[in-house]
Amino acid sequence: MRLVVLLLLAAAVHAQPVALEGRTPRLNPDAPATAYVGGRWYDGERFADRDTTWAEGGVFVDGPLRDARIVDLGGRYVVPPFADAHVHRVEGEWAVDWVIADHLEAGTFYVKNLNNIARYARRLAPYVNHPGGIDVAFAHGGITAPGAHPFPLYARLADGVYRDLDPDSLDGIAAWGVATIEDLERRWPDIIAERPDHVKLLLLDHESGQGLQPDVFRRAVALAREAGLQTSVHVDTVADLALAVDAGANEAAHMPPMFGADDRFVISPALAAHMAARDFVVTPTASVAQARDFGGKEAGQAQRAENVRRLLDAGVFVATGTDGSATSAIGEAETLVEIGAMTQAQALYSLTQTGPRSVFPGRAIGVLEDGYEASFLALECDPLANLGCARQIEQRIKQGTDLEVAPTVTEAE
Numbered sequence: 001m002r003l004v005v006l007l008l009l010a011a012a013v014h015a016q017p018v019a020l021e022g023r024t025p026r027l028n029p030d031a032p033a034t035a036y037v038g039g040r041w042y043d044g045e046r047f048a049d050r051d052t053t054w055a056e057g058g059v060f061v062d063g064p065l066r067d068a069r070i071v072d073l074g075g076r077y078v079v080p081p082f083a084d085a086h087v088h089r090v091e092g093e094w095a096v097d098w099v100i101a102d103h104l105e106a107g108t109f110y111v112k113n114l115n116n117i118a119r120y121a122r123r124l125a126p127y128v129n130h131p132g133g134i135d136v137a138f139a140h141g142g143i144t145a146p147g148a149h150p151f152p153l154y155a156r157l158a159d160g161v162y163r164d165l166d167p168d169s170l171d172g173i174a175a176w177g178v179a180t181i182e183d184l185e186r187r188w189p190d191i192i193a194e195r196p197d198h199v200k201l202l203l204l205d206h207e208s209g210q211g212l213q214p215d216v217f218r219r220a221v222a223l224a225r226e227a228g229l230q231t232s233v234h235v236d237t238v239a240d241l242a243l244a245v246d247a248g249a250n251e252a253a254h255m256p257p258m259f260g261a262d263d264r265f266v267i268s269p270a271l272a273a274h275m276a277a278r279d280f281v282v283t284p285t286a287s288v289a290q291a292r293d294f295g296g297k298e299a300g301q302a303q304r305a306e307n308v309r310r311l312l313d314a315g316v317f318v319a320t321g322t323d324g325s326a327t328s329a330i331g332e333a334e335t336l337v338e339i340g341a342m343t344q345a346q347a348l349y350s351l352t353q354t355g356p357r358s359v360f361p362g363r364a365i366g367v368l369e370d371g372y373e374a375s376f377l378a379l380e381c382d383p384l385a386n387l388g389c390a391r392q393i394e395q396r397i398k399q400g401t402d403l404e405v406a407p408t409v410t411e412a413e
Contacts, residue, residue: 025364025373028058028131031400033065039073039378041368044353045345047077047382055374058131058399062370071402076378076394079348080366081109083355084329085283086232086253086321088113090136092120094161096127103134104403106328107377107393110135110359112321114232114253115142115150117162117173118194131399137359139232142200143184143191143220145211146177149204149234175202178212181219188223199224201233201249203240211236214243221247230361237264238271245274251281251358253321255307258289261299267307272314281358283321284308287335291327301339308341318342319358320350329355330390337387344387351390374400 033056040047054063089099090111103111111134113121118140128136142150154174155167171177176191178184191199201220204211211234212220224231225248232253233244241252257265275282286304289297311318320332327335333347342350356366364372378395396403 021364023362023364025059025371026399028399028401031055031058031131031374033068034374034400035063035065035068035070036078037070037072038075039078040075042077042079042348042352043368044349047384053368055400058374058401059364060368060370060372060374071395073378073395076380077382077389078368078376078378079383079390080352080356080368081375081377081396081398082107082329082351082390083110083112083320083359083366084108084322084332085112085251085281085319085355085358086114086285086323087111088115088324090128090134091116091124093123095124100127100134102328104396105393106330107390107396108134108329109375109398110137110356110365112137112139112198112232112359114139114200114234114323115175116140117165118196119173131401132403135360137197139198139200140194140196141173141175141191142202142234143176143178143212144202144204145213146171146179148177148211149202150175151177178216178220181216184216184219184223192227196229198230198232200253201231201244203233203235203243205236205240206243207237207239211240214247217243218247221249238267239264241267241275242271245271245278245280248278249280250361251283251319253283253285254323255282255284255304257300257303259297259300261303265300265303265307267310269310269314272310272316275311276315279317281317281319281354282308282311283319283358284336284341285321285323285332286339286341287327287332288323290335290339305336305339305341308336312342312346317354317358318346318350319355320347321355330387333390334387345384347387348383348390 036053041050054061054065121138127133151170154170158165158167202211221231230250232251233249235241235252238256320329322332333351336342337347353366375398377393379389380392380394381389383389
């Protein structure tokens with residue numbers, strides 16, 4: 001593996017990195033050859049001591065390396081960076097001064113924006129997706145029914161954050177409203193022209209007629225697949241979830257119940273098994289539900305916890321996502337532990353393994369082995385014994401580059 005990486009580094013700047021289990025690392029030619037010593041490294045289940053771990057060009061490689069610098073990890077606990085698989089606030093220039101730095105300081109290097117305005121994201125582009133910043137995958141505007149969520153939300157935001165928006169002209173900007181397959185196919189070239197990294201689809205309790213209808217939804221999933229794009233689905237009920245899985249979508253951006261608890265929100269063992277067989281991913285967004293004051297919150301969280309446990313028992317992938325709640329990815333993980341949905345070990349796995357692969361399924365991240373990106377956090381104590389240790393970050397390494405404890409947000413050259 002080291003020979004392959006070295007050959008890539010010596011090639012032209014635009015050379016593609018080697019494929020690894022269907023994923024490829026992003027190279028960082030400016031990262032120095034490094035020998036990391038004295039760490040306890042997480043393998044997805046436990047921590048183990050290593051004498052030396054080598055990296056070059058921002059990727060873990062076989063050693064030894066000549067003239068490598070030495071970085072002593074001092075016996076700290078080394079984990080992959082965290083991911084937030086459901087965000088919205090990483091969008092425009094206003095995110096530069098505080099949102100990006102907040103994520104880096106919290107150890108969240110990978111985020112997935114599940115609905116945003118494309119022109120704002122383009123303004124943010126110089127500050128993200130490089131070794132000195134967070135990496136963001138953008139959906140841009142989601143596909144929904146005409147006038148349905150998120151149109152009312154953006155109309156309200158047009159009086160605040162989005163003051164340059166016309167609340168009466170949001171279609172094609174904040175989201176795409178489609179009522180029929182013909183509407184969808186007519187607008188699909190414009191949707192793809194925005195160059196989304198993935199596609200957000202909104203079902204919104206489709207049985208009540210609020211979101212995309214099943215025929216339109218299925219066609220949208222098929223069009224996204226043909227374009228090589230993954231699909232994230234806003235689901236409100238188990239009927240929404242079952243439709244998403246059956247149609248071949250990739251993940252649920254929420255998990256029933258959103259509010260309260262009733263029979264429409266109970267995930268059956270059969271559905272859980274079907275989801276596992278499809279490699280379906282679920283992002284429970286438990287922290288945003290915890291932060292809201294609504295009737296039946298305790299019952300809803302109890303049912304959410306039961307659903308998550310059933311999914312995990314079936315082998316379904318569960319990712320961390322905050323949905324704009326005033327917390328970090330670790331806060332979401334802590335909420336899932338607090339409500340009894342996950343053990344601390346499961347929460348750490350979600351933060352460091354499932355989450356990153358949900359955000360960037362084609363990238364070699366989330367594994368601390370040769371061929372994967374040399375990005376990690378060195379923690380002061382063992383997060384398997386106490387998940388709160390995930391907040392005690394002593395060193396941050398991104399693609400072989402050292403980040404300061406209070407990172408400075410820089411523009412990519």
